[in-house]
Amino acid sequence: MLASQSKDFSKWYNQVVLDAGLAEYSSIKGCMVIKPYGYAIWENMKNILDGMIKDLGVDNVYFPLFIPESFLKKEAEHVEGFDPEVAWVTQGGGKELGERLALRPTSETVMYDTFSKWIQSHRDLPLKVNQWANIIRWEKRTRLFLRTLEFLWQEGHTVHADERGAEEMTNSALAMYEDFIKNHLAIHTIPGRKSDAETFAGADYTLSVESLMLDGKGLQMGTSHNLGQNFAKSFDIKFLDEKEEQKYAWQTSWGVSTRMVGALIMAHGDDKGLVLPPRIAPYQVVVVPIWKDNKEKKNLEKYISSIERGLSEKGIKFFVDWREQQTPGWKFNDWELKGAPLRLEIGPNEVEEKKVTFVLRDDLKKKPLALDKFLEDAVSILSEMQKRLLKRSEEFVKDNTRVAESYSDLKKIISEYSGFVEAFWCGDEKCEAEIKEETKATIRNIPFGSGGKGKCVKCGKKSGHKVLFAKAY
């Protein structure tokens, strides 16, 4: 039995991850094994996003895992940000290495060393590449999918001839993430700009899409960094412009990771387990056959193979659970735990009456329908569910976003409700740090278009924008 989501969210999360067969810790401390069902979800995310990245004119590449210590040190802020989390290779091929090699905590430095050789002229720009890779960050406190020593991600890196090109790319990448997370993961996010304290080490500024998990805690789902000319200057990425003048290039980088699998669980799950949006589910339909004897089973096989044909024709991903060891009831629970969007329960009755009994994961009500009609409607039934999940997510974020007019308001809301809190902030890192210290809430981002005039919730100084506070993962 799963822990109750409302009573112990953290325990519930770990149980879902383990019991639904998504992932588990390996014997190597802080490292995760991604199991078949969990990997299938990540693979769906990856395939869809890969297409969207290519649509932005970005090509896939692969750069080395190793980063010489000297590279990491070239950009001062960058090394300061990542140094504490680096794992170092010091021996290889039976020898001590002359220089320690970092395992990539992110690939700016190793890529930009090469970019400086690729880029000579404005004709070489823009350069837009992406890689799917494993990333190493030596974290102290780990949690499956959310924070492990090794994780999988995609990192896009682009180089532009002018500031505007980099700016537009930073925005496009964020818009792509928002679109993907909304339309495929059915999760509502707030796009905005990070405060300086939360900006990527080495970037001019960082944009993010932030969402709210069902326990009211924030989760950063994707980031897009405008690197300005910081790395270009450290790595000497220069080009001759149309007037034959040497200029430093402008750069961006942006990424999302296996963390999104964790977000998916925490944004849609319930006391029975995972709830997967149809567009990202490994199986959109799971068929559970119900039979007592061999004769019934034979009739079922024939009937179900006609269902299989019908689902295939509609391009629906399905699985028929013919396992012999488990009862139908056990299977219902198992597929609810695994979050299959639609379950078909097919027994002798259904065969005889040429119908199906179907159960949607978000309402769990048994509904009968003629087989023909079901096959005709299956795609729209699933897409309606997809829409419902997104709507629910939008409403959840809306219902859990509160406005704080004063600092006592802010403290009260954070401690009583958690969720997002909108409040004016002066822009001073000191106020930000004090609020974090006292409430554990951080500035998630400064949402786009959050104008207005008010006073900083902490110090009372004038402020031109509301920001979003939350306790966060």
Place this chain on the structure above:
Amino acid sequence: MLASQSKDFSKWYNQVVLDAGLAEYSSIKGCMVIKPYGYAIWENMKNILDGMIKDLGVDNVYFPLFIPESFLKKEAEHVEGFDPEVAWVTQGGGKELGERLALRPTSETVMYDTFSKWIQSHRDLPLKVNQWANIIRWEKRTRLFLRTLEFLWQEGHTVHADERGAEEMTNSALAMYEDFIKNHLAIHTIPGRKSDAETFAGADYTLSVESLMLDGKGLQMGTSHNLGQNFAKSFDIKFLDEKEEQKYAWQTSWGVSTRMVGALIMAHGDDKGLVLPPRIAPYQVVVVPIWKDNKEKKNLEKYISSIERGLSEKGIKFFVDWREQQTPGWKFNDWELKGAPLRLEIGPNEVEEKKVTFVLRDDLKKKPLALDKFLEDAVSILSEMQKRLLKRSEEFVKDNTRVAESYSDLKKIISEYSGFVEAFWCGDEKCEAEIKEETKATIRNIPFGSGGKGKCVKCGKKSGHKVLFAKAY
């Protein structure tokens, strides 16, 4: 200009890899950057093979990069085989680690530690998983795609309740590789069994598919290992069988890597560069527009967009090279270097006469054809080319496989022709080692079905099978 393939194969290979934009060395010694065009080829291989792996009922997973030293040491032969090539992480998160962590040179040990927890009963078997991952082997002499400190691969790992299950899986995986390499890469391979000296460290036996590059050197393209119960005993992978008796499991592992990109270059290339089989080419058709002035360009644009529509409808992957800086002639050379299977040259003449001029990469002859007819035939033109490349590969291997009746024969053939040499071998490692020492040729494999009776080419003892010798990559 490229080096001549027949005069300096090695120089030619490196130039093709660099000039066609496939890959280059990074600043990290022995490590490769896979560039967009090279990665697109690997991605095509990966996508096709991933489907074939799934068709064998194998699920994708992801296991940690790190392997504790103690794991690696559990299987004695295994550690002996890999220890010299291991890179070690000794520091992480600002601290010295208690135990060194190897970066996976292959994942048997880290996976099987976890498998021993997953497997309790015969009902948990067979277990069949695969991962796409980066692999680290600290090689002394490196060559792009063929041997670098880091490379990309897929590794399948399966566990079975009986010996026969493992045997069948070992064969199925090899058959899959042979099929993929034949029907997609258009390369003829010889399937067979490795000699004991060339068997994977820790396996009962290793099967391989071996091919011949255009310089007459052998290249191992994929391997499939029957691990027997060796790792099961070291990692305590046991299960209760149907009679409630505890048994050790039987295992296999199998893999192919980015090395296949190197093989593709060396099996099909010519003095003009790469020759890509249509089924694996990033672009199957490249359109080079030819225009003098804006009016001509405008007419071209309209005509070419109708070609684009036609190619899209046929599911053909194409690219229109509208670059302004380069002449058509430069582009012809560039796409020959990059191995595009079919080039369309479209100028004012073609527009006026509603025709195309097309050039196939394997014969480089200009052929005119009415546009309608071309679009109708394009798929079959490409598939005919695919077949021709495979046939050429089959003939090349056949023509370069010679029989040695005596040891002097063997030595003469190896030094005069290189290529494959069939000869009887007694099975003794001493003969194998002496032949290698004296001729630089190794036993590539013992081809399936290579029966017969004869005498070992080296020692004259009785032998029941011919084996395949070659100098190899």
